[in-house]
Amino acid sequence: MSGKPNELRADARRNRERVLRTAQQMFAQEGLNVSLDEIARRAGVGPGTVHRHFPAKEALYLAVATDMLQQLVDEAERLAAGDDPAALFTLLSRMMAAGAENAAVKSALAAAEFDLRTAAPDLAADLARHVEGLLGRAHAAGTVRTDATTDEVMALVAGAFAAIRHAGAETSRRRSAHLAGIILDGLRPVAR
Amino acid sequence: MSGKPNELRADARRNRERVLRTAQQMFAQEGLNVSLDEIARRAGVGPGTVHRHFPAKEALYLAVATDMLQQLVDEAERLAAGDDPAALFTLLSRMMAAGAENAAVKSALAAAEFDLRTAAPDLAADLARHVEGLLGRAHAAGTVRTDATTDEVMALVAGAFAAIRHAGAETSRRRSAHLAGIILDGLRPVAR
Amino acid sequence: MSGKPNELRADARRNRERVLRTAQQMFAQEGLNVSLDEIARRAGVGPGTVHRHFPAKEALYLAVATDMLQQLVDEAERLAAGDDPAALFTLLSRMMAAGAENAAVKSALAAAEFDLRTAAPDLAADLARHVEGLLGRAHAAGTVRTDATTDEVMALVAGAFAAIRHAGAETSRRRSAHLAGIILDGLRPVAR
Amino acid sequence: MSGKPNELRADARRNRERVLRTAQQMFAQEGLNVSLDEIARRAGVGPGTVHRHFPAKEALYLAVATDMLQQLVDEAERLAAGDDPAALFTLLSRMMAAGAENAAVKSALAAAEFDLRTAAPDLAADLARHVEGLLGRAHAAGTVRTDATTDEVMALVAGAFAAIRHAGAETSRRRSAHLAGIILDGLRPVAR
């Protein structure tokens, strides 16, 4: 009878968090086919607890994906608030770098036909809006080729994830950055 | 008891082929989780027949993946036989363009931790060898940045697949080519 | 620590009553498989509260059934106190008419092998005793066939419940009475 | 490639039959809540086999109920083909007598809100039609009270099931017949 009704009990939130983190790790390591029972076991809760927080497996996919996307949106917001003309490249680099671990999840989700643009349209739109803003700024500053659209930039980020992922799990941070750099170079003005 | 023991009866080969094509399509459309029964049904054979040709589901994954890879190797071989210094770009363009449909399968396989380099090492090595040769030729001709390695080029191809796939199924051929172009541009000498 | 230890606090009794009524309605509407969580929800209490008052689901069945039976016993007692020779028919009519809503619960309980005669032997015996007394009175008055036993009369009441229930929920009160009448007519002396 | 395509393989039919019989017995003995796994175990097949023949639990309910109803329809058809004016009473007696064992199933099905009139409307309509015909014949012969409708007769049969069932599992065949007789007596002309 106290506290805001919208807030979970302390133990409930702790469990929800634990399940979410465990799911994120396992999806990345083993793919989306890991069983909820296994996730529950590793999170140290019963299968029923998983179900209370995420009534169906899709809800868990959605939560994991949303969580990842939210972090990117936050980063984008921070950058959009500044006035660095190179912010677009910074954001893209961050997205790619941060995606080192999460690319597996993203790839797994994509393979399961789980599209963030459908599942969390608001967040995806937010991200696209920020990228669009930064892209416009970059166009104005002449730091990016004029024929690159927002959608293409987003697609290239997905491509960079895949490239890094393909290069192998043992790929160093430096090598990942190099790959990302090549793709970002492709975005620069073509005047050569 | 006649003919070479290694050769399948005509109907058997026809069935094998039908199952393989059906599986390829369904993996691309629905992901790797489609049931073998469903594949059998659409291929017009019984589930037992699928199992005769592909004793386990992984064998079917392998066959589908190998089949895809083989086409790329063939293309690479043809280009390596010529002497066009731009052959590398031609190959990469072809790989990216041809990957439109197969990207889904590749992505799905990757998500399932199914690595072609492990599953079909010979073919993968063939492809890498050809790319390496073409890359060397391009380096010599000065049409590609000197810090790009064979592995990175291969990774970028995977990245292009993902980018095209992410851009959506409705993406036109022209837009796909544009995306691939941006990635290829990143590979050109950085002299700017 | 005040009052008689056997008496519940006011709010506790109110909750117990609410759960009991809700359960009765839901058993009648949905069958015995409704979940306790759902009952709790509709009663406006937490699942833990249901469990406090009814430690196991069977205890809730028992309470619902006992409650229903008690009403019949009360009615029988009133009639036994009078001296109307037709009291048997009055009682049976009342039982059949009153059973309209409860028949669903009785039927469900019967299907679950839940026997009131076992679960609440005292109440059941009370009712049987009263019916026996009224049956004897009717025999003496010659208003009932001589070969009808107490057990059979009880069984016929159960039959009337089922017949009314089978006729459908939309059955009017008049039609229910007609069905009951036919069964009661079968109990009259066979002199024909 | 031989035989009629509509016919099951010998072993398949044998299994289907076994599952159906087992389900019928267990529903009668334990109610509808018995698990499909348990039915499979007792029938000596795997759970998957149950699922192949009855894709969902409702399909098994339907099959059991339909099977029971079919037997009654067959009996009714035979009697309708004859010209015995007492055929109605014969049919009702048979229904009640045959229901000794199956009443439990019927009651269980009814308790689960599973209505044969909805699930197998054709069979139920067939039965109702035959009863109607026999009832008309009885009316003409003056062996049944004129105010009894087809629906009421059907309801009374359900009532007789319940009465017999309520009288207890140990009830002898003779006692069952007596109960049924009382109900049928109620259907005779009221001229007394």
Add this chain to the structure above:
DNA sequence: GATGAATGAGACTTCATTCAT
């Protein structure tokens, strides 16, 4: 005493694989 989250056995169902026909 009430609440509602956690538990975990078990329900229904799916499906890769085996095997009788």
Add this chain to the structure above:
DNA sequence: AATGAATGAAGTCTCATTCAT
């Protein structure tokens, strides 16, 4: 060799019951 029924382990989800708050 092909078929399709059978198998049974495993998956997702439910819910009676327990327990921390």
